[in-house]
Amino acid sequence: MAQTEGKKPISLQDQGVFAVGGGIIKAEGEYDPNNPKKDGQTLHIDHATIHYQIPINAKKLPLVFWHGFGQTARTWQTTADGREGFQTIFLRKGFSVYLIDQPRRGQGGRGPEETSIPATPNEQYWLGMFRIAKGDEFMPNVKFDKGPETLNQFYRQISPDLGAIDFEVNTNAISALFDKIGDGILITHSHSGGQGWTTAIKNSNIKAIVTYEPGSGFVFPEGEVPDPMESSAGTLEAVPVSKIDFLKLTKIPIIIYYGDFIPETQDSFYGTDNWRPRLVMAKLFVETINKYGGDAKVVHLPGIGIKGNTHFPMSDLNNIEIANLMYGWLNDKGLN
Amino acid sequence: MAQTEGKKPISLQDQGVFAVGGGIIKAEGEYDPNNPKKDGQTLHIDHATIHYQIPINAKKLPLVFWHGFGQTARTWQTTADGREGFQTIFLRKGFSVYLIDQPRRGQGGRGPEETSIPATPNEQYWLGMFRIAKGDEFMPNVKFDKGPETLNQFYRQISPDLGAIDFEVNTNAISALFDKIGDGILITHSHSGGQGWTTAIKNSNIKAIVTYEPGSGFVFPEGEVPDPMESSAGTLEAVPVSKIDFLKLTKIPIIIYYGDFIPETQDSFYGTDNWRPRLVMAKLFVETINKYGGDAKVVHLPGIGIKGNTHFPMSDLNNIEIANLMYGWLNDKGLN
Incomplete structure (x- = not known):
């Protein structure tokens, strides 16, 4: 906790937490407090939980x-090796910051059905999928600290599902968040990438999207949907949406970042090869957006000389450089 | 989010999050990244997750x-009706603040066994147990906002267990936290009350304990353990510890607060009657601590003219008064 020595204090006007979205299930019958049974009782489900911080003199659009x-x-938040994450980096730049625990994850609500949390050891699998290491071997020159406590912290930020993942539930909750806070910029990562586009179609308060390594859910207009793409990790399918919905994404600037260690031709290792068709499909997505008058861009970081990034550029060793790249893009788009 | 208008900004030197404590389970065999199976993989479990904020010119002892x-x-954090909670109230008073998600809860780690999360409607039961309402009737003059959005938010801050509750796992993780941060003051609530005493026995870095409405786990020296006590909600049993361990609690100041709506004689309503033997046993606990030279006190809030508090005094409508009471006690004990 010494990494901020010499840094200026952060001045907050306000901070807090709230739940947003979700539903309520109610058991049949009437509740009797003198003989409490399930009858007539409620369970609030499917909300997202949002932590926010507002700096003094905050910029107009929150992140x-x-x-x-x-x-x-x-x-x-804090990186696995103990440095400041995007929350604090962008707060220092003067942005209001909202952090999501999506429905059925972390402090988000549970779902409507009883669910099971497995205790299956699977962390090395994910370290491969995240392009940090292949088995015991870190990726060459990877921008991930190799100290054992860093891996310990990284593994311990993984959090199980409290219920089935449901894109409709998730995008409704995040749309409800934008109803509450008004205009803002959505930053997504991996599995939330595709859900972010669906949410922006639902809610015009989303004024821009920055996405790191979207993993699925690329939307295309009906009739222009690319064929499924194969990799050593499985099949990637695009998602058809109506032309009217797709055109909503041409009204906001979109930027997509991918890191290093993504092969150009098929690789037998699932962890790197998984991302090959995703990068290809991201480029098709951007082409389609721009064909209809939109403003979208894919930045493959090694292509601009930034090497060694994993699936988590926001917490890699060069995350300040990655943040400045995003900051520069926001500036260019007049969103600062 | 307008409740801070006119308030001074909060100046932070540092903020962040980390995992602490816990264990690792590892599947037998060797991991093959080219053919990933469970073999040889790990699962990190049983850690607490800690959010901290350090104000500029922080007082010596964190909370x-x-x-x-x-x-x-x-x-x-933020109260259900949208006001500042103890996190921000005490940050404004200049204390460093550490917030715990205990093992197997919220952003804390899962346990070593597969576990099931129920989706059983039970919120009205808990509203009774928390002395907020009996069925549809709020407690008379209760210091809990009656707007529907307040109840909505309150219900949505309830979070399921990610694994079996295990006091040994929990107290080990929180003891590891005090190993990491050094001397500090522990503030507990309800179910963490008893665990707090056990943690203070384990770790002498805990220099004082403030507890709101401890619900179980009152420790007594072997041979001085009171008989179990009955209420309309069930049986309350004290916990024997060695005399040597018990005496460790006589070395630090301890204060215990209970709110309103706790009957003096048996009441048929489980929600209020549950707390009657707890208040009685808390007084016995304090007497025993003080008999051996300690410094402990029970404050029954209605007894000092503060009425209408629920089981959650830290977020009731008078939570600033409740915080000032705690602040005054810390001052009196030279802990400020």
């Missing part, structure tokens, strides 16, 4: 950060 | 806040 699969708001 | 049953760090 809303949405985590990926198996993650929570932790993705955007 | 460490531990939630109760079915709760997370949310207990100490």
